[in-house]
Amino acid sequence: xxxxxxxxxxKYFRDPVLFHALKDVTFxxxxxxxxxxxxxxxxxxxxxxxxxxxMDTDYEGKLYFNDELITNKSAEELAKLRNEHIGFVFQxxxxxxxxxxxxxVMFPGLKLAKKSKxxxxxxxxxxxxxxxxxxxALKGANKLSGGQKQRVAIARALINxxxxxxxxxxxxxxxxxxxxxxxxxxxxxxxxxDLSLLVVTHDTEFAEKTDRIIEMGDGMIx
Amino acid sequence: MSxxxxxFKITRTHLLSRKKQSAIAALGVTFGIGTFIxxxxxxxGLNGLxxxxxxxxxPHVQIFNEIEPSEVQPIEMALPEQVHFVQSVKPVTNAAxxxxxxxxxxxxxxxxxxxxxxxxxxxxxxxxxxxxxLNGVATGVNIEEEDRLYNISNYITSGDFxxxxxxxxxxxxxAGIAKKLSLRIGDKxxxxxxxxxxxxxxxxxxxxxGLAEVDNIQSFVNLGTAxxxxxxxxxxxxxxxxxxxxxxxxxxxxxxxxxxFNVNALDINTANAQFDTGTSIRNLITYAVSVTLLxxxxxxxxxxxxxxxxxxxxxxxxxxxxxxAASDVSKIFISQAILIGFFGGLFGLxxxxxxxxxxxxxxxxxxxxxxxxxxxxxxxxxxxxxxxIFAMVSTFLAGYLPSRKAKKIDPVEIIRGK
Numbered sequence: 236x237x238x239x240x241x242x243x244x245x246k247y248f249r250d251p252v253l254f255h256a257l258k259d260v261t262f263x264x265x266x267x268x269x270x271x272x273x274x275x276x277x278x279x280x281x282x283x284x285x286x287x288x289x290m291d292t293d294y295e296g297k298l299y300f301n302d303e304l305i306t307n308k309s310a311e312e313l314a315k316l317r318n319e320h321i322g323f324v325f326q327x328x329x330x331x332x333x334x335x336x337x338x339x340v341m342f343p344g345l346k347l348a349k350k351s352k353x354x355x356x357x358x359x360x361x362x363x364x365x366x367x368x369x370x371x372a373l374k375g376a377n378k379l380s381g382g383q384k385q386r387v388a389i390a391r392a393l394i395n396x397x398x399x400x401x402x403x404x405x406x407x408x409x410x411x412x413x414x415x416x417x418x419x420x421x422x423x424x425x426x427x428x429d430l431s432l433l434v435v436t437h438d439t440e441f442a443e444k445t446d447r448i449i450e451m452g453d454g455m456i457x
Numbered sequence: 458m459s460x461x462x463x464x465f466k467i468t469r470t471h472l473l474s475r476k477k478q479s480a481i482a483a484l485g486v487t488f489g490i491g492t493f494i495x496x497x498x499x500x501x502g503l504n505g506l507x508x509x510x511x512x513x514x515x516p517h518v519q520i521f522n523e524i525e526p527s528e529v530q531p532i533e534m535a536l537p538e539q540v541h542f543v544q545s546v547k548p549v550t551n552a553a554x555x556x557x558x559x560x561x562x563x564x565x566x567x568x569x570x571x572x573x574x575x576x577x578x579x580x581x582x583x584x585x586x587x588x589x590x591l592n593g594v595a596t597g598v599n600i601e602e603e604d605r606l607y608n609i610s611n612y613i614t615s616g617d618f619x620x621x622x623x624x625x626x627x628x629x630x631x632a633g634i635a636k637k638l639s640l641r642i643g644d645k646x647x648x649x650x651x652x653x654x655x656x657x658x659x660x661x662x663x664x665x666x667g668l669a670e671v672d673n674i675q676s677f678v679n680l681g682t683a684x685x686x687x688x689x690x691x692x693x694x695x696x697x698x699x700x701x702x703x704x705x706x707x708x709x710x711x712x713x714x715x716x717x718f719n720v721n722a723l724d725i726n727t728a729n730a731q732f733d734t735g736t737s738i739r740n741l742i743t744y745a746v747s748v749t750l751l752x753x754x755x756x757x758x759x760x761x762x763x764x765x766x767x768x769x770x771x772x773x774x775x776x777x778x779x780x781x782a783a784s785d786v787s788k789i790f791i792s793q794a795i796l797i798g799f800f801g802g803l804f805g806l807x808x809x810x811x812x813x814x815x816x817x818x819x820x821x822x823x824x825x826x827x828x829x830x831x832x833x834x835x836x837x838x839x840x841x842x843x844x845x846i847f848a849m850v851s852t853f854l855a856g857y858l859p860s861r862k863a864k865k866i867d868p869v870e871i872i873r874g875k
Contacts, residue, residue, distance in 0.1 A: 285873070311784075314781065318780020318781075323779065329778075330775075331772050334470060348460065391779070
């Protein structure tokens with residue numbers, strides 16, 4: 236069963252000059268698949284990821300999530316979909332610096348509002364335990380090291396038990412030890428929770444360990 | 458946790474994490490609202506005092522008989538078809554008296570619009586002062602009615618004003634005359650009427666209106682005493698003053714009186730038009746200054762929130778990425794502005810009230826206003842309500858524009874930029 240599917244996605248950048256960034260990209264990601272997207276800078280891999288993430292809606296073509304057409308859905312609906320089904324891990328952690336680690340992890344869960352605050356807090360602690368961060372839960376988010384912050388960001392991505400985690404260079408800022416660590420976490424989530432993962436990366440070593448490598452070049456999947 | 462609770466939590470944390478900036482933004486509102494309260498209280502307090510100086514003791518409608526030549530001469534009635542010339546027409550004597558004043562007053566008292574009616578007799582007299590005489594007016598009044606309707610007791614600086622009802626040949630003397638003639642309560646003063654007859658009077662109280670030209674000529678006596686001074690009967694009345702239940706009816710009422718009773722009637726608005734103008738201009742200035750202050754405070758909030766949104770680009774991007782709607786993000790910033798407005802406004806009201814109270818306790822001694830001891834301040838709660846509403850509205854607007862910017866931030870641009 237496909238989790239993500241695109242049909243003939245085209246994307247243009249108009250500023251400063253017209254640039255055809257994605258050319259007729261048709262692609263499918265199965266449930267439970269751990270895939271990485273590789274390619275040179277400017278080949279359009281991040282552009283594709285942000286379209287798949289539903290954050291970028293300025294494209295031509297069709298995008299399906301869970302076999303449901305989500306192209307042309309309202310920003311409000313897409314925000315809800317991201318909140319419930321998609322977790323994000325970026326190169327930068329994007330933790331809210333004024334809040335504690337626990338609060339940062341809890342926010343998407345509180346926004347979803349399917350569980351009580353106590354339940355969300357319990358879940359958040361579980362996710363932090365999973366990532367070995369439970370001892371830091373009450374620390375301010377800006378007090379952690381880079382590797383720790385990235386682990387908290389992963390915990391935040393997991394809080395609503397999403398179908399997929401999307402990563403844009405999630406290990407780009409980490410040393411090899413932390414990088415391995417993040418990969419192992421992803422791998423374990425993929426195997427134990429049947430979580431799909433789609434990761435844009437430059438790191439060949441990281442990509443080679445994934446189930447499937449999607450090579451991109453010049454706006455097309457090779 | 459509801460959306461509102463979540464947004465409020467973020468809002469609160471944001472505000473508390475930069476206490477200094479929040480406090481400065483709120484202080485702008487505090488000073489704006491505080492100044493508004495102080496200015497409104499003080500200005501309208503003064504307005505009320507000045508208006509009261511004239512308007513509270515001015516009848517809503519004055520009925521009198523103007524001394525003027527008759528418009529219709531007898532010959533016109535006798536020979537209406539003819540052309541005639543009458544030159545040097547003069548008014549007849551004794552015209553100052555209102556005809557049938559007592560039935561007129563009885564009629565007025567029956568009218569439901571009327572709160573009270575007083576009758577007066579203005580007697581021109583002279584105050585005997587050694588070799589020379591001072592011009593003056595002794596107004597014959599029913600002092601209890603005058604006090605009930607026009608608070609004359611506010612202008613009695615010493616003595617018992619009701620004394621003129623209890624004792625014959627007593628007078629409430631204008632403070633200016635008393636000073637000129639070195640007279641005190643209990644002393645005697647001699648009044649001369651226009652025919653030269655002399656009446657000794659005992660001073661029971663002193664009257665000070667605050668207007669020197671009035672205090673130098675005006676005295677009050679009992680109505681009967683005034684009629685005796687003039688040598689006229691007890692139906693001789695020169696002024697009938699009417700106080701209405703609703704002052705806005707004064708103009709219509711005075712027109713009606715002129716038509717029905719063939720008398721001159723002057724309404725309060727016509728008599729004191731300049732006070733209305735002064736009041737409205739002072740109010741206008743007060744509002745203009747306060748609104749300017751609040752607009753400046755609003756720009757302060759706008760500025761601080763705008764800067765803050767640039768600082769918080771990353772946070773906005775991740776909130777949007779993780780499922781917060783654009784409207785949630787704008788709510789965070791609008792609620793920050795409103796919170797600043799609420800607390801700034803609240804402290805502004807307290808600040809304004811405290812300073813107003815201090816002003817109202819400050820001694821204010823002036824010869825012109827005998828019964829006023831401290832600065833007049835109006836503590837009308839309406840200004841506090843208006844101030845709070847204005848604080849909320851202006852800070853909402855100041856937060857609305859930056860929040861729109863936050864709403865429009867595209868998370869992809871922020872995240873890809875890193």
